[in-house]
Amino acid sequence: MSSEVELRREVRRRLEALGINPYPHSPKSRVVPVADVVKNPSIDGSVAIAGRVVGVRRHGGLIFFDIVDDGVRIQCSLSRSESRELFSFFDEFVDLGDFLYVSGTLYYTKKGELTVAVKDLQILAKALRSPPVKWGHRVLDPEVRYRKRYLDIMMSPQVRKIFEIRFRTIEEIRKFMWGRGYIEVETPILQPIYGGAAARPFKTYIWALDTEWYLRISLELYLKRFIVAGFNKVFEIGKNFRNEDIDVEHNPEFTMMESYEAYADYNDIMRLTEDLISTVAERVLGTKVVEYPVGNEKVRIDLSPPYRRLSIYDAFREYAGIDVESIPDDKLKEYLDRYSIRLVGAYDRGRAIVKLFDRVVGREHLLQPTFITDFPRSSSPLAKPHRSRPDLAERFELYIAGMELANAYTELNDPDLQATYFREEELRRSLGDLEAHPFDWDFVEALEYGMPPTGGLGLGIDRLVMVFIGTTSIKEVIPFPMIKPREFEEKEGLSG
């Protein structure tokens, strides 16, 4: 068989026959990052670098080739008249995709490009497959991009940039929270009872305990236990797992930052949230103004605080012309019918209002950062009732670019009320609501020991990055998004 992989295995065998290891343990001498060389080129000085060969241009007695090291490209040249031996070694044994050690001297070509005149080279890792596209050109098939994301990132600086922004964002969130005196903590991913959100969980099995457990759907309940324990400011950045559909805004595992602060309420958390997002945007992107695609247009979104605060009832009045606060239940049910919204289980006014909100207040009204505040109490079993409106909860959701980015409360710390709300949730579950919150006795007991007044925040990191880079697909910002596995085919090249 004369496939590329077989041809390259043959090259590998010829190398080995010459006593050359195609996978040496380290470069023959210390190398410096290409980024440093490019940033600070000392012409006529010698350099030793390493990287992947991503382009070769042969001109008879002269070869130009490009290597990429940690995302940075540099051109190298090899001339037959300089070294016949090196030249023919490269010609015979080096292929696109190989990792090379290169040492030589820097110069500028006629066209003014910084180039390494190669004086020595070593194969650091032989590639058996060549890259699917030329470097700098995007892999186009979305299936290949998501299944083999390493190729997508390897060949496309724009894609690499997305993930640099993602991970810089996480870094800057940490720095911001540390700077505010928060301690970063860890809580269990495997839990005997899930909670903290309305969602269906993933089940798993703990062999050692012979028990069915769950993957967490939020970080909330364990972080509040830290507040009970006496830590005043805690946060965690981690994966949540929700057994829901996969679409452009949802991946079954996604990254959240949650924070809890004693003696704060949801007003404090609104200020924290807008400070956090605007500061991180400035540090990562160098600007607080981003562009987001809406239809065929790009909309400028200004992340500078303060963000608009709009109660859910005012949002109804302003954007849907509905005075949902004062309409009777039968009228509200008419609206549900009109928008064909079905409530699972018994009718509940608060939940009906929240469902209706998602439908009637269009995304176009929630492009600029907006805190939607004061949700109906019955839709928020972990939030504290509003200080002046018992039918409402002290809760807000932050919308940017039409997406829900954050959810926060003044936390409920009354253990008896929490138990009451959990009982309501259990009732909902018995009526068929698979997303109703399970009763967590251990959490209620923790509250019985006393939790100070607390403000909490949950921030969707993936969606924040979507806003930062201006994409409508969560798959663009998740390195390895969930995709159905392919049946493994024993193909030539994998079997060895």
Add this chain to the structure above:
RNA sequence: GGGCCCGUAGCUCAGCCAGGUAGAGCGGCGGGCUUUUAACCCGUAGGUCCCGGGUUCAAAUCCCGGCGGGCCCGCCA
């Protein structure tokens, strides 16, 4: 869960409507070329046309079923 679209060489795609020997560019391989950079020029190899069934003398093409992917809608407080 419903709808629309896509699956052909390593990559990007044409061919399908109207059935008749499977194509192009890039990449690979061979050759040429000493300042190119998506290098260029000449030559050449390369296919489970996603899988299974059906119709037909004949299927990449038409029909049915399946698999995988994308987008839209529903669901996701």
